[in-house]
Amino acid sequence: MKIKKKKAIDWKSIEGVVIPVFKNRSIGEVVKQYPEVESFLKKYKFKGNINESIVVNSTELSKLLVVVGAGHVKQRGDAAKCANNIISIVKNYLLKNICVHFVQDTDIPDTYSTNFIDFLHINHYRFDAYLEKKEKDKKIKNISLVFECQKQISSEVIKEREIISNSLIMVRDLVNEIPEKLNPDTLVDAFVKVSKELDLDISVMRQKQLEEQKLKGIILVGRASPYEPALIRIGYTPDNYKKTLIVVGKGITFDSGGLNIKVGNYMEEMKCDMAGAATVLGIIKSAAELKLPVRIIAYAGIAENMPGRQAYKPGDIITYKNNKTVEVVNTDAEGRLVLADALIQAAKEKPDYIVEFSTLTGAILVALGDMIAGVMCDNQRFTRLLERSSEKTCDFLWEMPLFEEYKESIKSKVAHIKNADYKGASSIKAGLFLKEFTDNIHFAHIDIAGTAFLSKTNAFYSQQGATGFGIRLIIEFMNWLR
Ligand code: BES
Ligand code: MN
Ligand code: ZN
Numbered sequence: 001m002k003i004k005k006k007k008a009i010d011w012k013s014i015e016g017v018v019i020p021v022f023k024n025r026s027i028g029e030v031v032k033q034y035p036e037v038e039s040f041l042k043k044y045k046f047k048g049n050i051n052e053s054i055v056v057n058s059t060e061l062s063k064l065l066v067v068v069g070a071g072h073v074k075q076r077g078d079a080a081k082c083a084n085n086i087i088s089i090v091k092n093y094l095l096k097n098i099c100v101h102f103v104q105d106t107d108i109p110d111t112y113s114t115n116f117i118d119f120l121h122i123n124h125y126r127f128d129a130y131l132e133k134k135e136k137d138k139k140i141k142n143i144s145l146v147f148e149c150q151k152q153i154s155s156e157v158i159k160e161r162e163i164i165s166n167s168l169i170m171v172r173d174l175v176n177e178i179p180e181k182l183n184p185d186t187l188v189d190a191f192v193k194v195s196k197e198l199d200l201d202i203s204v205m206r207q208k209q210l211e212e213q214k215l216k217g218i219i220l221v222g223r224a225s226p227y228e229p230a231l232i233r234i235g236y237t238p239d240n241y242k243k244t245l246i247v248v249g250k251g252i253t254f255d256s257g258g259l260n261i262k263v264g265n266y267m268e269e270m271k272c273d274m275a276g277a278a279t280v281l282g283i284i285k286s287a288a289e290l291k292l293p294v295r296i297i298a299y300a301g302i303a304e305n306m307p308g309r310q311a312y313k314p315g316d317i318i319t320y321k322n323n324k325t326v327e328v329v330n331t332d333a334e335g336r337l338v339l340a341d342a343l344i345q346a347a348k349e350k351p352d353y354i355v356e357f358s359t360l361t362g363a364i365l366v367a368l369g370d371m372i373a374g375v376m377c378d379n380q381r382f383t384r385l386l387e388r389s390s391e392k393t394c395d396f397l398w399e400m401p402l403f404e405e406y407k408e409s410i411k412s413k414v415a416h417i418k419n420a421d422y423k424g425a426s427s428i429k430a431g432l433f434l435k436e437f438t439d440n441i442h443f444a445h446i447d448i449a450g451t452a453f454l455s456k457t458n459a460f461y462s463q464q465g466a467t468g469f470g471i472r473l474i475i476e477f478m479n480w481l482r
Contacts, residue, residue, distance in 0.1 A: 001124045003117060003162065005155050006144040009099050014144070016063050016093065018086050018100045020070035023048035029103045029148065030067070036060065037067050050081045050459075053089060064093060079112045080394050080460045083119035088462055091138040099144045106149055111392050113153040114161060118393075118472060121165035123462045127176040163289045164475055168468035170194075171275075171282035175453060175466035179254040179271045184227040184302045187253055187274060191232050191281055191300065198288045201235040215345075216318045217326075217337040222303030224258070224311035229303035231342060234281070236288045236296045243481040244295040244351040247284070247474065248342050250335045250358035251277030251302035258305045258331030259313055266362075273335070275452035275466065276357035277302060282471040287478065294481045299346050301338035305331070317415045320344060324436055325415035333420040335360050336430055340437045347439040352481070353382065354443045356434065357470050363426040364400075365450035371458060372396040373451045373469065376431035377444040385480050386444055386473070394460065395473035397446070400428050407432050446470065 009017065019037070021030055025048065031038040040046070040054045052069035068085055071078025090098055102108065120143060128135035145158075174182060174190055188204055195202035207228040210219050215231055222229025230251075252273035256262060262270065277300035284298045316328045318337060321344050326337065335358050346354055364374045375397045377383040383399055390397040403425070410429050412418040417436060421429055431445045451469040454461055461467060 001121065001140050001143065003120060003143045003145065003158055005153070005158055006099070006146050009101060009146055010144065011061070011063070013142070014063065014097045014099050015095045016066060016090070016098045018066045018068060018090065018098055020068050020082055020086070020100065020102060021046065021048045022070045022104055022106050023072050025104050025106050027104075029105060033103050034065055037065055041067065050078055050085070053085060055089065055093070064095065066090070073106060073108055073112050076111045076115045076392065076394055077460070079115035080119040083116050084123045084460060084462055087120060087123040087140070090140055094138065096140060097142045098140070099146055102145070102147045102149060104149070107151040108147070108149060108153070110153065110157075114157065115394055117153070117158060117161045118165060119460065121161070122168065122468070125169055125172060126463055127172065127465050160290060164286045164472060167282040167286040167289075167471055170285065171278040171468045171471060172466040174278040175272055175275045177271070182271065182274070183253050184222065184225065184230055184304055187251055187277065187302055188230050188232065191234055194281055194285050195234050198236070198285065200284065200288060201237070203233045205231045214321060215341040217320065217341040218301050218303055220312040220316065220318060220328075221252075221258075221305055221334045221338050224306040224308035225304035227304055231345065232300045232302065233345070234284055234298045236284050238291060238293050238295065240293050241295040242293070243353070244297065244349070245478065245481060246297045246299065246346045246349065246351040246354045247280040248299045248339065248346050248354060248356040249276035249278070249280035249301070250274070250339055250360065251300045252335060252338065253302065253304045255305045255332070255334065256307060258334060259307050259311050260330045260332040261307055262332065269453055269455065272453035272466065273359050274302070275359050275448060279357045279448070279452070279468075279470045282468065283474045286471060286475055290475070292475075292478055294478045297346070297349065297351065299342045301342040303334075303338055305334045320437070322437060322439070324417065327412040327415040327418040329418045330420040333430070336419055336433045339434055343434060343437040347437070347441045351441060354438060354441050355474060356443070356445050357448055358445070359449040359452050360430050360447045361427040361449055364447040367400075367427065368398055368450055370450045370454050371460070372398045374398060374400045374427055374447040375444055376400050376402050376428065376447070378402060378435060379442045382442050382444060386477055389473050389476040393472040393476050395469050397473070400431065402431050402435060403428055
């Protein structure tokens with residue numbers, strides 16, 4: 001789907017016009033340019049609220065006119081919801097080429113327009129590889145944007161948002177892909193492909209190199225899988241950078257729980273457990289394509305967590321390269337074991353910041369639901385910057401404390417620490433665990449177990465499954481690192 005800004009409506013190339021109407025703004029211009037809709041706006045007491053829409057078939061113009069509530073210009077969430085509504089209406093009417101006409105002379109802040117564009121792209125996405133043709137027929141080809149107001153988004157920004165949106169598509173396809181097809185080998189291939197396309201440095205460690213490097217956490221978690229585990233490092237270094245950001249992702253291509261096998265329906269969505277790894281790939285891809293002046297290194301710890309006669313066991317103790325020892329009490333707390341190795345390697349490079357993404361705990365879904373991710377960070381300024389980026393992008397974050405007192409509960413009698421504890425605050429304890437491996441580099445852990453993969457749609461997302469959460473957040477955050 002292409003989105004382009006135009007000076008005026010090109011009537012010949014479109015089948016319909018969408019007219020977003022802001023709340024508390026005059027509808028004078030709307031009725032002046034589209035008199036056919038006036039009686040309907042009055043009849044339905046149209047206020048510009050997000051859930052309002054009116055569809056009129058204009059015989060005079062022989063176009064479909066769609067008036068949608070655009071909500072409040074100052075609410076970035078309204079932009080996302082409005083875009084979602086527009087896509088679903090346009091798809092329902094099987095329109096292929098439309099114009100979105102902002103007729104009201106209202107200054108639209110950048111936050112509104114970027115979210116609007118992003119969520120047009122986001123909601124156009126469908127994971128339909130395994131469906132019959134139907135869904136594919138609903139694809140939209142072109143959206144032209146026409147603004148009547150003074151302050152409006154630039155064509156450059158629209159192009160940038162398209163680049164970012166394409167990374168989201170790649171990431172969502174990877175996360176949605178079935179475990180039969182998306183395994184450690186093919187996830188490694190995805191990283192290699194991006195590195196080749198964008199000429200990025202890449203190093204891939206598989207079984208042999210992992211053993212040479214003594215990356216025991218990754219080896220043990222992946223041992224019962226027919227696929228070798230991996231640690232990938234991929235780097236983008238622009239000429240004129242000031243800061244280095246390392247992003248680290250959890251890449252468990254399937255989490256069965258291992259010998260502590262998941263029961264009931266808890267295993268059903270566990271193909272999503274590599275979302276962190278996919279996210280960091282999406283971040284570096286967008287940053288390189290946008291040629292951002294920030295050095296980025298992405299690490300992905302990749303393994304498939306399986307039971308079997310080779311499986312690692314509760315009671316095993318892992319000695320990490322920083323000499324910390326970890327007692328495995330539960331093979332289903334595998335993410336942190338893999339991430340520990342990745343974080344040790346990352347911290348050795350002494351970056352300015354580390355941001356780590358993982359579908360780490362079911363508890364974060366209980367606490368914050370599927371629209372807010374938990375952030376645990378050891379530096380206040382860093383947290384505030386992430387929160388500000390979150391506010392702008394609708395990749396919502398809420399801080400969970402790295403509460404030192406809870407460290408006591410992950411102490412082990414036979415090792416330094418253990419990988420699980422069952423007395424509450426499991427998201428925070430997972431964060432505290434990870435912090436043991438970051439060697440005092442500014443560190444943020446973002447638990448995306450709730451937000452990376454939706455079991456149901458919501459006002460922002462019309463497709464369940466992978467969301468691409470975190471990419472837009474970090475691209476925005478990188479503005480602070482220039
Ligand atoms: N991958 C899961 C967490 C998860 C849950 C991701 C729901 C996405 C949706 C993780 O490896 C896990 O199993 N965590 C356990 C940790 C526990 C054993 C300490 C959990 O949260 O129950
Ligand atoms: Mn698990
Ligand atoms: Zn997991």
